Amino acid sequence: MQVAPLASRPIEPRYRIVRVGKKPLIGITTPVRAHIGAILKADSIESSECVYNEWVATRLAQLIRAPVALGLLAKRGGSTVFASLQVIADEPTLPDVRSSQIYRISQRYPYWVAGLVAFDLWIGNDDRAFNLKATLLGVSPPLLCGFDHSHALLNNDETVDLSIRRLKSGELIVGSHTFYGRVSYRYFTEWLKRIENISDAAIAECCDAGQTINRVDHKTQNNLADALIVRAKKLREIVRRHDQTVFQR
Amino acid sequence: MTKLHYSTLRFFRNPGSRRGLNVALVAHDGERGHIRALGLGNGSPIDLGIFRARAPEFASSAWVFAEWVESLRALAEETWIRWSHFRMKIEAAREPRGHFRLSRVRRQEMPEEANSALVVDKLFDRLVKNQTDWRPMPFQQEIGRFINSAEFSGVSGFLQAVELETLRDDGEVDHKLFFDAFIDGRQRLGLLAVDAWQPRKAVRRSLEAANRTIAWSIRSGLLQPERCFLLLDTMKCNERALLEVAEEQIGRANVLNLSDANAPQVLREVIYRSRH
Numbered sequence: 001m002q003v004a005p006l007a008s009r010p011i012e013p014r015y016r017i018v019r020v021g022k023k024p025l026i027g028i029t030t031p032v033r034a035h036i037g038a039i040l041k042a043d044s045i046e047s048s049e050c051v052y053n054e055w056v057a058t059r060l061a062q063l064i065r066a067p068v069a070l071g072l073l074a075k076r077g078g079s080t081v082f083a084s085l086q087v088i089a090d091e092p093t094l095p096d097v098r099s100s101q102i103y104r105i106s107q108r109y110p111y112w113v114a115g116l117v118a119f120d121l122w123i124g125n126d127d128r129a130f131n132l133k134a135t136l137l138g139v140s141p142p143l144l145c146g147f148d149h150s151h152a153l154l155n156n157d158e159t160v161d162l163s164i165r166r167l168k169s170g171e172l173i174v175g176s177h178t179f180y181g182r183v184s185y186r187y188f189t190e191w192l193k194r195i196e197n198i199s200d201a202a203i204a205e206c207c208d209a210g211q212t213i214n215r216v217d218h219k220t221q222n223n224l225a226d227a228l229i230v231r232a233k234k235l236r237e238i239v240r241r242h243d244q245t246v247f248q249r
Numbered sequence: 250m251t252k253l254h255y256s257t258l259r260f261f262r263n264p265g266s267r268r269g270l271n272v273a274l275v276a277h278d279g280e281r282g283h284i285r286a287l288g289l290g291n292g293s294p295i296d297l298g299i300f301r302a303r304a305p306e307f308a309s310s311a312w313v314f315a316e317w318v319e320s321l322r323a324l325a326e327e328t329w330i331r332w333s334h335f336r337m338k339i340e341a342a343r344e345p346r347g348h349f350r351l352s353r354v355r356r357q358e359m360p361e362e363a364n365s366a367l368v369v370d371k372l373f374d375r376l377v378k379n380q381t382d383w384r385p386m387p388f389q390q391e392i393g394r395f396i397n398s399a400e401f402s403g404v405s406g407f408l409q410a411v412e413l414e415t416l417r418d419d420g421e422v423d424h425k426l427f428f429d430a431f432i433d434g435r436q437r438l439g440l441l442a443v444d445a446w447q448p449r450k451a452v453r454r455s456l457e458a459a460n461r462t463i464a465w466s467i468r469s470g471l472l473q474p475e476r477c478f479l480l481l482d483t484m485k486c487n488e489r490a491l492l493e494v495a496e497e498q499i500g501r502a503n504v505l506n507l508s509d510a511n512a513p514q515v516l517r518e519v520i521y522r523s524r525h
Contacts, residue, residue, distance in 0.1 A: 013470040014416040017433065018425075021410025092260075092313045092348030095320035100327055136319055139297065140312040 037086035040076060043214050047150035049160060052209070052216040054082040056224070057123055057149035059206040064194040066119035067112045069147040073213070080214055087133045087145045094133045094143075105134045105144065106182035112144040113179045114187035117246065122195050122228070122235055124166065124173035125152035132178070153224060160220060167227035170234045172242045185247055192236055200229045250358045253278050253368055254332050256339045257352045257376055258286070258317055260304060262387065264346045270303055271377040272314060275321045275351075277335040278365035282325030285373035286318040306386055307348075317349050388444040391507060395480065396430055396440075398513035404520055406434035415469045424469070426462050429480070438476045438520065439466060442507075445485040456481075456491040463498050474499045478516060482507045 043050050054071060061068035071084040087094065097105065106113045120128050131148035135141065156173055157163040166173060207225035212218065231238075239246055255276035259269035273286035287303070288296035295318055297311040324338055336354045343351045359368050386394065401407055411431040415423045430440040441459045445452055459479055466472040477499045483506040486492060496504050505512040 014418070014420075015413050015469075015471055016416065017408070017411060017413045017431075019412040020408045021412075088313075091310050092307070093344075094313060095317050095349070096342060098320055098323045098327075100323045101320070135312070135316055137294075137312065137315050139294070139315050 038071070038074075038083040039086070040074065041082045041084060041150065042076070042079065047155050049154040049214075049216055050150040051080055051082045052213040052221075053151075053153045053155055054084065054149055055209070055213065056153060056207055057125075060123060060203070060228070061119055063198055063202055063206060064115070064119065064191065066115045066191075067109075067144050067146060068116075068119065068149075069145050073209075084147055087147070088143070094135065097130050097132055097134055099130070101134070101136060102178055103182065104136055106179055108136060109134065109142070109144040110184045111187050111190075114183050115191045116144070116146050117177055117179050117183050118188055118191035118195060118235075119146075120152070120177060121172070121174050121239065121246075122231060123149065123152040124156035124163070124231075125149055126156060126174045126176070127151040128174075128178050130178065154216065154220070160216075164220075164223050164227045167224075168230045170231075170238055172238055172245065175245075177246075180246055181248060183247055188239075188246075192239070195232050195235055198232060203228050203232065251279060251361050251363075252332070253357045253359055253365060253372075254335055254354050255357065255369070255372060256354050258321060259350050259352060260300075260307075260314065261348055261350065262304070262306075264348055268383075269350070270383040271380050272300060272303075272349075273318055273321060274369065274373045274377055275325055275339070276365075276369045276372070277325070277332060278369075279332055280365075282327070282335065283366060283369040284318070284322045284325040285369060285377065286321070287377065289318060303383065304386075306390060310348075314349070384446045388442075388446065392429055392442050392480070395442075395507060395513055399516040399520070400513075401430055401432075401440075401516065401520065404432055406432045406437075408433060415465070415471060424465050426466060426471070428462070432520070436476070437472055438478075439472050440478045440480060440516070443479065443481040443486075445482040445507075449487065452486060453488055453491065456486075456488050456495070460491060460494050460498070463495060467498060475503065476519065478503050478505055480505045480507055480512070484508060 041050055041054055047053070051073070055073055058068060058071045060066075069084055069087050071082055074081050074083040116128070116132070119125075127148070127150075128146065132144065132146045134145070135143045153167075154160045154163050157166050204222070204225040207221045207228065208218075209216075209221060253276055255274060257271045258273035258275070260272045261267075261269040273284065273289075276283045286295065288299040290296065295315050297315060300311050300314050301308040324335075324342075339351055339354050343353070357368070357372065359365065384391075396402055396409065402409075408431045409429070411428045412425065413428070413431070414425050417423045427441075428439045429442040432438040441462060443452065443455045443459055447455065463477055463479065466477055467474050479495045479499065481504075483492065483504065492504060502515065505515060
């Protein structure tokens with residue numbers, strides 16, 4: 001490779017800048033479009049009202065600040081789906097909770113565990129199992145978060161009508177729960193108070209989508225709201241009748 | 250002979266990417282489980298410094314790595330499990346996408362009398378600790394970090410990823426040149442970056458192109474040799490002959506080592522000198 005001697009260089013080179021790939025940033029507060037991780041859920045044979053269930057469960061959880069993942073309705077291929085937002089936005093996903101970690105979780109988060117159990121009892125969620133994420137180490141931010149409510153509310157029994165009837169009936173519904181036997185009675189009663197103190201109108205608003213969501217029409221939405229209002233008032237009595245199941249190991 | 254079953258936990262920069270860094274190893278010898286991870290000592294809390302050094306752009310998310318190690322430790326300590334359970338549980342925890350993914354369960358034979366903990370240590374050293382085909386940061390991000398450290402972007406006339414054309418006296422295009430960073434104006438400066446982690450042929454092509462750009466920039470008077478810089482991971486680059494060509498043209502000091510923490514300072518001094 002030959003480099004010409006200095007003497008042969010032109011005094012002022014002629015050049016033009018054709019393209020600049022990246023200009024320096026000016027200001028840092030400009031709003032930008034972004035993508036957030038979510039898991040999309042659709043209705044299926046196994047859970048025919050999954051989308052509506054998930055959406056209502058999220059709204060109800062927000063009413064009492066139960067530790068449940070956020071989510072919203074979205075459109076996909078012409079039908080309505082539920083977008084369950086990633087538990088920790090913009091971070092690598094946490095591992096699934098292992099059965100041998102349940103005790104530690106209940107020790108680390110007794111208040112949230114009580115909240116999760118109270119919430120599941122209210123909405124008739126018999127499928128908590130390991131549908132939750134939690135951090136266990138001191139270096140991590142505190143986090144306990146439940147997700148997946150497809151088998152609660154309108155899907156807690158074989159049909160929508162049976163499910164609504166069951167919610168109203170005062171049955172325990174949640175026969176087993178990951179945290180049964182590990183719930184603090186004192187904290188649980190605090191959460192129970194939160195549920196009892198919700199106004200009927202607020203519950204009705206949570207259930208009312210203002211439109212049919214896939215197969216769930218306005219009438220069904222109203223019926224569910226009625227059932228949840230009744231169940232909120234009966235919950236203390238339901239738990240009292242089953243306190244051995246809920247609180248004792 | 251007996252068998253050791255194992256799986257590695259891999260970290261990926263993007264949930265969909267295929268090139269990952271091994272960060273932990275979970276194994277089962279038929280009797281008990283073993284866990285080894287970067288920064289995991291005996292009985293002490295995990296030191297996340299090693300993970301942070303290997304994936305600096307995820308430094309603030311290192312706690313997620315610690316949670317994964319904790320989860321694998323719980324799995325390894327579930328004493329009732331045997332090989333078949335181990336394999337089943339690893340398979341159940343495997344995800345096709347995600348920043349952290351477990352590899353398929355592999356098997357290694359070892360003599361009956363072998364100390365399985367030592368075999369796991371060796372395996373960990375080979376697969377995780379001494380893994381060399383991992384770059385600490387994506388190349389473009391690394392250049393960005395370098396430019397920031399060199400305080401390049403605050404200089405008037407600074408442009409990044411610049412394509413320019415030198416012109417003949419009649420106004421026709423003579424040469425097309427590309428610079429990763431360029432300071433336009435009276436005291437021009439050009440920086441070329443070469444990704445030394447590419448396959449060898451690609452590194453060679455990139456270096457040849459950089460040398461051509463340097464040669465023409467000097468020859469055309471666009472840049473003075475002392476204001477032309479080549480940036481690359483010199484330790485990773487095997488093309489010594491091509492590097493020497495660059496050094497002949499612009500001087501050894503202007504071939505900057507991307508992995509050298511002092512390299513931005515060299516550039517900063519040149520920029521500073523020319524402004525005062």
